Amino acid sequence: MRLAPLALVLLTVGASAQPATLAGRVLGSDGAPLPGAAVVVEGTARGAAAGADGRFEIAGLDAGPAEVVATLLGYAPARQRVTLLAGETAEVEVVLLETTLDAGEVVVTARETLTGRGTLDVPGSGHYVGPRVIERVGGGDIHRVLREVPGVTIQEEDGYGLRPNVGLRGSGAERSSAITLMEDGVLIAPAPYAAPAAYYFPSVGRMDGVEVRTGAGQIKYGPATTGGALNLLAARIPEGAEARGEVVLGPNDQRTLHARAGASTPSAGWLGGLGVGAVLEVRSDDVDGFKTITGPSGSALLAPNGDPYETGFDKLDVFGRVRLATRPEAAVFQSLTLTAGQTDEVSDETYLGLAAADFEATPYARYAGSRYDRMDADHEALRARHVAVFSDRLDLTTTLYRNAFARNWYKLDKVSAGGGSVGVASILDDPETYAGELVAVRGEGAGSLYVKANNRSYLSRGVQTVAGLRLGTPARGALVEAGLRVHADEMDRFQWVDEYAAAAGQTVIVAEGTPGTDSNRIESAEAVAGFVQADIQLGALAVTPGARFESVRLRREDFGTADPERTGADLSVRENTVSALIPGLGAVLDVGRGWRLFGGLHRGFAPPDSRPETDPESSVNAEAGVRFGGEAVEVQAALYHTAYRNLLGSDLAAAGGGGTTDQFNGGRVDATGAEVGVSADLARLGGAADVAVPVRVAYTYTDGRFQNAFESDFDAWGTVAVGDELPYQARHRLYVRAGVERGGWAVALLANAVSDMRAVAGQGAIPESERIPAHAVLDVVAEAPLPGGLALTGRVVNLTDETYVVARRPAGLRPGLPRTATIGLRVRIGR
Incomplete structure (x- = not known):
């Protein structure tokens, strides 16, 4: 009975173009790089954070015309049109102007994530696994996704990843009870204080990202702060x-x-x-x-x-x-x-x-x-x-x-x-x-x-x-x-x-x-x-x-x-x-x-x-x-x-x-x-x-x-x-x-x-x-x-x-x- 409505939804979905790559720099009006600026391709879930030199790269994009949106707190958002060609890398340079107005959705994203989708400036160890990797290597199995992250302890149980046992940095892995488990920055374990060793783990197959934070910077999440925090990013509303x-x-x-x-x-x-x-x-x-x-x-x-x-x-x-x-x-x-x-x-x-x-x-x-x-x-x-x-x-x-x-x-x-x-x-x-x-x-x-x-x-x-x-x-x-x-x-x-x-x-x-x-x-x-x-x-x-x-x-x-x-x-x-x-x-x-x-x-x-x-x-x-x-x-x-x-x-x-x-x-x-x-x-x-x-x-x-x-x-x-x-x-x-x-x-x-x-x-x-x-x-x-x-x-x-x-x-x-x-x-x- 479940297959019929799902099949109807799938039949309505159309075509995508060939993958391409977008790269470039985000600069201020004085020509200085703006590290940490968020760059997204409008209408997609693809994005990146600018590095210390202002550079960014976004791979796996559909070929064709696209609009690049760059945002940074304290700066007005900037948009730029670009044409992406299959199998090629398009270079752009985006300039942001200082403003008293804020791109509010940048704050929304920051509050739901642990790394801001970038890990270069995280105070302590931090890892982010994006939607492309989840889609290709995960197959719905959280264990296979988390293999991408060093420091994670995994004990398989059923072969399909249905019963995850995840630990961080020497913590116990039993039922993922020794870590702070979140979805969009909110505690998601059924009873994280009274009974953290439960039998529910969000389905990684529907996630846009997986974040792992260890070290001193993760104490603001809690309650478990020894090993660290694991955060799952659910579907974003597209532009x-x-x-x-x-x-x-x-x-x-x-x-x-x-x-x-x-x-x-x-x-x-x-x-x-x-x-x-x-x-x-x-x-x-x-x-x-x-x-x-x-x-x-x-x-x-x-x-x-x-x-x-x-x-x-x-x-x-x-x-x-x-x-x-x-x-x-x-x-x-x-x-x-x-x-x-x-x-x-x-x-x-x-x-x-x-x-x-x-x-x-x-x-x-x-x-x-x-x-x-x-x-x-x-x-x-x-x-x-x-x-x-x-x-x-x-x-x-x-x-x-x-x-x-x-x-x-x-x-x-x-x-x-x-x-x-x-x-x-x-x-x-x-x-x-x-x-x-x-x-x-x-x-x-x-x-x-x-x-x-x-x-x-x-x-x-x-x-x-x-x-x-x-x-x-x-x-x-x-x-x-x-x-x-x-x-x-x-x-x-x-x-x-x-x-x-x-x-x-x-x-x-x-x-x-x-x-x-x-x-x-x-x-x-x-x-x-x-x-x-x-x-x-x-x-x-x-x-x-x-x-x-x-x-x-x-x-x-x-x-x-x-x-x-x-x-x-x-x-x-x-x-x-x-x-x-x-x-x-x-x-x-x-x-x-x-x-x-x-x-x-x-x-x-x-x-x-x-x-x-x-x-x-x-x-x-x-x-x-x-x-x-x-x-x-x-x-x-x-x-x-x-x-x-x-x-x-x-x-x-x-x-x-x-x-x-x-x-x-x-x-x-x-x-x-x-x-x-x-x-x-x-x-x-x-x-x-x-x-x-x-x-x-x-x-x-x-x-x-x-x-x-x-x-x-x-x-x-x-x-x-x-x-x-x-x-x-x-x-x-x-x-x-x-x-x-x-x-x-x-x-x-x-x-x-x-x-x-x-x-x-x-x-x-x-x-x-x-x-x-x-x-x-x-x-x-x-x-x-x-x-x-x-x-x-x-x-x-x-x-x-x-x-x-x-x-x-x-x-x-x-x-x-x-x-x-x-x-x-x-x-x-x-x-």
Whole structure:
């Protein structure tokens, strides 16, 4: 039913022209370069920030007439017409005149982004992945997009990127709970304070950009400031009219339908001269899955309708926003942007992996005991953002937001083979001791299967406001920002367990659980946070001092499993209140010829849980690095050291734990690392103008070790000795993307290599039962122009069909995606 309306939208999308490149400089009236000026091609999502010498470059544009728009705070916007030729680079020079009027939408963009779509002058490490890279290399998988960024820790889980586990600079990756996750600069995790380890991550396939900020400059975001912040940039309202669409087909009935349309005008007569714009986007991702649920004979297990059980997912995203704005020359520029999004997901996923011997024999099989495992989830997001630009020196941005998330992951939890029940993680960790239970899980013998309905609902809402004050001049002045956030969130766990009897490959439900009889509690948090930060420009030196304050009250109301009606007869309550001052200082020095040195020092913080004995995460973080921005080469390299005074770990079922979500004090940990990111066009370096040879290299070195000994109930830590390495931290990660582009044709090879990882803290040689072996995976992506302006796309993931382990948690070994080839058709219209 979903395919028909999407197909109709796609059929309305027209043609695009051949790719071209726009380059040039942005100068002031005195001929001096204007670094940081934003340059966009009107009617597209293509843009760039001018470097220290005023130069910019925008690749991947449609050939034909175009209008270039350059903006910079304190200057009047400038427009210039240019003709773009296929496979060629057009050079322009744009001059901006100083003015007391402000381009208000520049402020809007700045408030929604972490890097301003440029990273040269960011106080600390910062990376931006643009729409072209997301479109070509991502394929809807956030893990593949984030490989472009050094310093990111990734643990795959399902092969499709549906369950992201992302960490930054040695932080834990479990459910992306140790980072600050945002969409358009707004907290997007279902309960970022009370329960950050949730099961929602925005769909990267509908994003225009991905930003990662680490170092001292990211403390203004929070609440987690140790590793850093990850921000996803949703669809922008275009200037003029624009539409695009894509269809992708692949094996296992894989199909993606994606459509976006938007338009805007700076002055609508029917609105009294107000500017108005809107964008609407729909994306559907469906696949039957690459794993096979097998029965006692080893063949595919059939559902009652005679079809094999599916192991894939069905996901629908609907997103839209509307903006009203005064004209830019108004005495006070104002805009109001309303954003709404909804995600509906049904995925036949499980926590159940494979025992080592079974993985060796049939890595893409799934045990019969997981046949009923399914996640049903819905997410709704609402945002209202008001921007007021009182002058070229003062602006105020206020955002109201509300996120609601409900999900029920119905999945096998425990098994009994005549004795007591045993958790699935324990069975697969020790298949010899629990041989009877493993036989029942395989569907080869009798036993009781306990399938838990992990039913939870989340609610997050708040208001945040940021004021910006500009002092002095761009060369010698400061942007002072002050922000305040009032936030509340909660997680309501209302779970139950159903019992099935398994025998002779068949299962029959014997006892339906009563909702609320397994887990019946509410976790909630109320937080007030504020920050003050100044970007001070002193000629070639930029200094960014700042401080953040967090005050959080966390509360758990446990009604007990014997009181599903929640009468309060068995109610227990616990609370934990914490506050923290989080200072930071960053600096960037322009040493000339495109080179910059940067460094910083800041405090790391993350809120604890509601147990009074749990302390907040605390750390001291230092970094030093160098950047280079040239016409054909960009480099960023950094060294960092994170000294945890108290590392937090969570008891998550996703991490192989009991699923209580209680947090554990891990004490002192030192994490040291190096990050190198290089982007270059080898053809331009060699003087070629009619072809592009883009190359991207991202390397990450991480060494994280405990500095104190302790006993932990957290399975991934266990008995810890001084010097033990952190689990799920690969020492080395290397990613290389190299391609050739000419006249609309493009092909690229993507290589990703990861060294051995530990599943449990330890040191020395990794025991085989705790090792996630090193692996290297090759992908190929290609694009070819077709008559009428269409583009044919192709992708082969895991070109060599490497069989590799991505994790030993939540329960048992889990494989990466096998070789998968897809083909697609992409279309676009717009000025």
